[in-house]
Amino acid sequence: MNAADLPRTPPSDAPSAFRPWWFADAYRRAAPPPPQVLQGEHSCDVAIVGGGYTGLWTAIMLKQAQPQLRVALIEQDRIGAGASGRNGGCLLTWSAKYLTLRRLFGESEALRLVRASEDAVYAIRDFCRRYAIDAEVRVDGALYTATNLSQRGSMQGVMAALAAKEASSWRTLPIEQVQALAGSTAMLEGVYSPAAGSVHPGLLVLGLARVARELGVTIYEHSPMTALDSPRGHPAQLSTPTGQLQARQVVLATNAWMGRQFREFAGTIAVVSSDMLITEPVPATLAELGLQHGAAVCDSRIFVHYWRSTPDGRLMLGKGGNTFAFGGRMLAEFDQPSRYLPQLQQSLRRFFPALASVPIAASWNGASDRSVTGFPFFGRLSGTDNVFYGFGYSGNGVGPSYLGGQILSSLVLGLDNAWTRSGLTHGPRGYFPPEPFRWVGSQLVRNAIRRKEAMEDREEAPWWLDCQLAKLAQAAGKADKG
CATH class of the missing domain: 3.50.50.60 (FAD/NAD(P)-binding domain)
Known part of the structure; x- marks a missing residue:
């Protein structure tokens, strides 16, 4: 059995090598x-x-x-x-995907996997303590938010199902606490779990x-x-x-x-990018926003925005689902600054107006192996x-x-x-269409999601066809947060 040759990234000691x-x-x-x-x-x-x-x-x-x-x-x-x-360094669990786990593996195994994924957060923290790994692990929880009316209530179904089995670590927070924890008044609601956090990846x-x-x-x-x-x-x-x-x-x-x-x-798998930026240190500004913790925060769109602060006062913000690679190739742009930096900056300004003029230290992206x-x-x-x-x-x-x-x-x-x-x-539980249909379909679905979510941000009713196409992406869950 032979492995085909792969395109290789340049070694880190190459002078021209880009590094995230x-x-x-x-x-x-x-x-x-x-x-x-x-x-x-x-x-x-x-x-x-x-x-x-x-x-x-x-x-x-x-x-x-x-x-x-x-x-x-x-x-x-x-x-x-x-x-x-x-990656973005968001230390998350599988609890938000309990309903999918239950459909795939049955109730007992789904509950075990949810609990194991939450236990893993604390196990990683404890492992780093035991072996003196200064990875900036902060188990300060996760906040899933709504940034427009269409996103509201997106976690209620899974929270109810977990609560029925006395297995939910999630709770709905008052809007004042949501906005304080997120560091943004753009949030309309939010649910919080303590079993999560962030880490320097x-x-x-x-x-x-x-x-x-x-x-x-x-x-x-x-x-x-x-x-x-x-x-x-x-x-x-x-x-x-x-x-x-x-x-x-x-x-x-x-x-x-x-x-x-x-x-x-x-x-x-489909190879998809997640694109990120990180600001220069502005600890005083983040303190004013309330972002002095290590919680991971994201909104509830399909291709989510996700953000968190760092101990030295930077803000990292990312967004998944931008570039789909034809044939699962490792594209050259996966080892370059993000070409979606303007869109990331626009989101940064929308969520955090106080950071609009803060210098951006870097942007980057990377390949995510998205399964069915x-x-x-x-x-x-x-x-x-x-x-x-x-x-x-x-x-x-x-x-x-x-x-x-x-x-x-x-x-x-x-x-x-x-x-x-x-x-x-038991191996893969589904396959994407062969190329070129996979890539063409991914472009159609991605663009439909972009239109749908842009209209929802304007509180407009999205087109019916875009809503139907967006459902094709929801089977694989929300985009990158970690």
């Missing part, structure tokens, strides 16, 4: 060791492909469970160069890498996988441009790259008995990747537990 703000800031502050490249022939018990949250959590959990395991991780670029080092991924190394994991960077040969009953052979790695078992954790890398995953259901899926690669995979976080991976590590480590260890029995381990 979180990624660059983390490497400046954490000063990780120089990259070690895989050269020559090596062997291990478990090889992990992908140096983001999922790969690192899996490596750490494997070593915690069985310290004697020889675990090696290969990354095509630097640790965290993918989504893990460039770059510092978290580098902290995980440090701990993995301390536990004995070997990490190879600038070592893209060019081929994978895994005949049944034999060790797998991973090839890179400068070396080979033989492993009894393999974990594939390359997320948005998976659809292009293995034919069986073509159509399982809006949830990740895990399983064993077809034609193999020792290669496992997990991806499709759909823009909410900071917290759920902790669950991904539990799932993949359990699969590798051959355990019989709630994670290996979960419906999440």
Whole structure:
């Protein structure tokens, strides 16, 4: 079984390489060791492909469970160069998608996954405390808001369903508290859960890498996988441009790259951008707005706006669902400043007039692996008995990747537990249309959503056809917040 060649991002030490703000800031502050490249022939018990949250959590959990395991991780670029080092840093759960979980997996499993996703928030915080990872973890909750009349009541159904099972962490806040927590008078209503927060995504991924190394994991960077040969009953052979790695078992954790890398995953995800900006530090202004906390805030549109403050007084604001990649390709613009910066600035001015003249420190974007259901899926690669995979976080991976590590480590260890029995381990639960229909359809739906939500912002009735097209996107849930 061979992996097709992938377009590779330039190494971080290339002078012209663009780096998202979180990624660059983390490497400046954490000063990780120089990259070690895989050269020559090596062997291990478990090889992990992908140096983001999922790969690192899996490596750490494997070593915690069985310290004697020889675990090696290969990354095509630097640790965290993918989504893990460039997301918005919103630490969220699956509780807002309980109804979809219930439809997919049944009531009992849906409740377990909601509770596990909330537990993951506190587990990540506690892990960082235990291992002295200064990732700016602030478990200050999440606020889902309405910024126009059409968004009002969007959380009532799921809140009622969770409350009926005594499993709801959400509560409706008085409008004064909503606007104070959001830092904006543009909010019309809001619901709050304490089981959420924010984190510096770059510092978290580098902290995980440090701990993995301390536990004995070997990490190879600038070592893209060019081929994978895994005949049944034999060790797998991973090839890179400068070396080979033989492993009894393999974990594939390359997320948005998976659809292009293995034919069986073509159509399982759509690669979509999330675009972000971050201001220069203005702590006094944020204090006046009440944004001195680490809560994650978003509105209730399909392609959501999401924002949060940083400990040094910056505001990060993002918006999902802008660029759809044809054929799941890694577009060059995913490694450039956001071309949607004017729209992001317009939203910043609308929600926070006091920040209208604040300088923007940076803008960036990145690829999100959006699945049909809006949830990740895990399983064993077809034609193999020792290669496992997990991806499709759909823009909410900071917290759920902790669950991904539990799932993949359990699969590798051959355990019989709630994670290996979960419906999440049965592979993809749906496919997007083939190209070019997927890309054409995504453009039609995206543009319909843009028109619909622009009219709703003006409190106008959207066109019927746009409403029907928008429903096609709602099956995959709301856009990126983490």
